[in-house]
Amino acid sequence: MAEIKLRDVTKRYADGTEAVKKMNLDIADGEFMILVGPSGCGKSTALRMIAGLEDISDGELSIGDKVVNNLSPRDRDIAMVFQNYALYPHMTVRENMGFALKLAKVAPEEIKKKVENASAILDLDDHLDRKPSNLSGGQRQRVAMGRAIVRDPQAFLMDEPLSNLDAKLRVQMRTEVSRLQKDLSTTTVYVTHDQTEAMTLGDRVAVMRSGVLQQVSTPRNLYNDPVNIFVAGFIGSPAMNFFSGKIADGKLTLPFAELPAPEGVEDVGDVIVGIRPEDFEDARFAPDGHADGMEFEAPIEVVESMGSEIYVHFSYEGGEVSSDELAELARDSGIAETPSGGEGRSVARLNPESEIVEGQKAKLWFDGAKLHLFNPADGTNLRQNKEEQAAAAAATEEAIEVEAEVDARADEEDPPARRRALDPPGAPE
């Protein structure tokens, strides 16, 4: 088991495109780190660089205390679970799981013992002598996990391991993976495009967009204090709603309401305001005595009842910034790449007892204290620039405290080694 450190790790292809740009990430020993982002954001490339399946164009990657840039996958002592499992079709489950040990020249009795231990954990006992083609999707997935755990490697790397399963099995396996990782407490890097998986599984989540790391934090922090409009829109389902707004004379103007500008925000003019669906409520069920609450009336377009909650899609009129402008801003700031991007409709999550009807106007309420304000120019979170950023940073700091120490030690010990590693091979000394 070991920590994994990425320092300015870059992946550049022959045609000059950069799939991963100067990625810095510290993954602590035993931590469950999720890389999440829309497709093409470089998360899989980053994982494959850690695995050694892709060359690192620039920067330094270390696993444990070793810089592994130039080590082949077999010398990195990591196990990987592939999206399509990559089970060896001509071997039985037992042989699949024992393959790595056999290559490592572990004694046959020892292999047998380890494979049987792993199969007991994964409930594969009855299938050890079957071929992968005779297994169900969920069983294959477990074999792939088993192949990783028998080796007791420094780290698990998982590339969308659950995306080929049906919805029900996915939820089940998600719990399984989480439990397994906690039991084994092996450093794990897990790539997914599914923000639900990211939120439920990870100790920390790293959100990526077009090769650039956006934010690394605990799921709760990402949700409550996204650093920019992209993270805000990507994390959460249904996604955060965005409105054009304006802050002037200490007042925040929304298309459907006007309220005092939140504390600590100056008169910055145009802003993008994000409100999470659950920060809306049917005015009838609005919490009493909530100082920052605000009511407004909006035409209801669609009502979706989920049983435990109701999703209401509403539209709104007016607003001083036209929606075209918002769309343009959204595109520039990357919100168009998030799931709700460009829909132009807003979603509210309401109390299931709400009697709001489709096609009518209804009174809605929203929590003015839970607004997210973003700079329309670059999409950054306006409030986080202030005091909350410090808080978020502190929280992140806490999570990586251990590795920071190791880091400091490593920095003192081997700066020359690092410089050497950064030199292109064959460069004159």
Add this chain to the structure above:
Amino acid sequence: MTRQSPRARLAWTVGLSVVVVYAMVPVLWLMSLSLKSPDSVADKKVIPENISFENYEALFAGGLDSPLLRPLINSIVIALTATVIAVTLASFTAYAIARLDFPGKGLILAGALAIAMFPPISVVGPLFDMWRTLGLYDTYVGLIIPYLTFALPLAIYTLVAFFREIPWELEQAAQVDGATPWQAFRKIILPLAAPGVFTAAILVFIFAWNDFVFAITLTSSDSARTVPAALAFFTGESQFTAPVGAIAAAAVLVTIPIIIFVLIFQRRIVAGLTAGAVKG
């Protein structure tokens, strides 16, 4: 399979029968000829009146000096050697072509195809001269080398299609599991490409086994002459008798190894050919 109407069934039966008869008549005729004694060869009867194995006995009379035994051994050794060399080299080449991006990849494939396209008859003339100078004339090596010129491209093309079908992740999984590239190739890729390897091997073997042009031109004695070439040198009982019966018997014998080969690997070939055809 869906149930067929009686009419469709009938149509299929008739159609298939026609094809089978058309294909089998020459073979049966050959077998019938081979079982006739020299004096009844020209009697135009389909079923021989007296079945005699005289022709077969004559082929092997005299042990190693017999008309057929030595050529048969030559054929087997030469075809098998060419097959083994071609398939081994081709599997490395095909693996590299399917997996790696290297300059000149297109050139190798195009070159292989171009070499395979040269008609043997245009090559044998120069080869005859060269082989005599180099001392390769009338030797095993002298035949194996020209056979490789068509066997290698054939095997490379067949195998590239198979290797391309094997998901790259399997190999990466093996690498992550601690395999060297050679171990990954031998323990993961090769077993999975086995149907392809067998298909390539059988195709190459059949082509090498059937070759006549190289064999007749580049050999002069029984020391390297293969069966198809040897057949041309059969003589009758006297110089005025055509060796029809002996040739027929030899022709029947020559097909036997191929039939055995195909029967053994039939399933693999079918799986191989269709797999290669669909995705290659």
